Amino acid sequence: MSHKTNCSKEEEALLLEKCQEAKRHSYSPYSHFPVGAALLTKEGKLYTGCNVENAAYPTSLCAERTAIVKAVSEGHREFKAIAISSNLSDSFISPCGGCRQVMAEFSLDMTVYMTKADGSFLTRTVDELLPFAFTPVRMKENR
Amino acid sequence: MSHKTNCSKEEEALLLEKCQEAKRHSYSPYSHFPVGAALLTKEGKLYTGCNVENAAYPTSLCAERTAIVKAVSEGHREFKAIAISSNLSDSFISPCGGCRQVMAEFSLDMTVYMTKADGSFLTRTVDELLPFAFTPVRMKENR
């Protein structure tokens, strides 16, 4: 079910553990749907994120993007993998389209771990999750 | 190259023509990248959209979403197809992840026409463009 990934067993175990922990800081008083994310940079640094909602829903932010902007703000722009967790027990939590777009800006080849509450998971690359991605290359063609 | 679609030749021709016209109202003083969209509802109504940018980039909106919220605000929630145009001559313009997410909320089976400036195009369904979509069903499982 899961494709082979670019992560070592240790990295995978760490991502899966940290994405669960990250959920505890979720600010989700509107959806009551806590989400956590753990992001591994190509330099080997790990950043976690949670969803941060807002009374004005469009101003909310997802866990995956929280983790990515955190890493970027600390000087990282190349990512190896991201793991996502929610409390859903029957479905693998997948990233929304907006988060896939942010991943694609930086690393089309990064692995996305989509987990269930029991810790089982599916993996796909960003490239597989956002085929025909609208990427920075398109903006440059416009010049 | 293009999959077969759910649109008649007449509908297809109309979508391809109207998505080009829609570009002319684009408000894109920051990207200088005008985009147009034409959306066909399942009831047979056509809505057009363009990108509407903002000095604060996150508050910008894409052409595809403009067309969709327009249709929803007029009472439509089921869509048959959407066509997208830009001025790129070497690439088929594809929807960003955020727009795919908005399409997926309403119609995973809608056809997306991705065009080049010369009018040639590729088609895919939303389902193909956003595999493992995070959809309303997931939110309901959470209850």
Add this chain to the structure above:
Amino acid sequence: MSHKTNCSKEEEALLLEKCQEAKRHSYSPYSHFPVGAALLTKEGKLYTGCNVENAAYPTSLCAERTAIVKAVSEGHREFKAIAISSNLSDSFISPCGGCRQVMAEFSLDMTVYMTKADGSFLTRTVDELLPFAFTPVRMKENR
């Protein structure tokens, strides 16, 4: 309580009526908080909008922005007034910061009618609602 506005009594009455009607197309299955908006362009055209939510909350859109992108996509970029409605009976519904930002891009002097369910209202200009606005002028200084 309300400042004097730039609208005639007829325009005001129309805005207040249409913003209530606009609510009926609201797609708000997550917040159960329907919002409607009616926008008057400087050319005298009226556009309505409603909130259009998404399972991925950040991809939702507010009623005010729906009305504005609709108008822009039909060729209008200067606005005289916007009226907003919700089902709140004890509070005047005010625009979120994101919507104020979109209003500011086009017309700092437009009047915002913030209504209660009983039809009573407060008015302010965008300039009053978003002091020290980050506007297109700032982006130009950057060049």
Add this chain to the structure above:
Amino acid sequence: MSHKTNCSKEEEALLLEKCQEAKRHSYSPYSHFPVGAALLTKEGKLYTGCNVENAAYPTSLCAERTAIVKAVSEGHREFKAIAISSNLSDSFISPCGGCRQVMAEFSLDMTVYMTKADGSFLTRTVDELLPFAFTPVRMKENR
């Protein structure tokens, strides 16, 4: 010009220094408009942020929100002050409406330092920058 603030001279100096430093990680290949932010929590922790843009502009994020979601993801939800920097030499950089909305979700009384490139600044509270804010209270009235 600046109102009195809730920060000590030491806190103020730190915020002003760190918001300038934060700019260096800005990912702004589309606007070429780097922005930095430094956020002080009520517990005395400091978080920095920068803008993180995207080829699809609506998926971009501002420096202020980057700093805030970072702090939330580390367990902080009450903020004392935020300082913002840009390269503009003639204007105090002010937060966009979307960022004011995110600030208002957590702390209407926080101080916002709006700086110029030369380090001079203006201060206002979130409450002053977003009068009639649409806050969590409104969503609760809806229940």
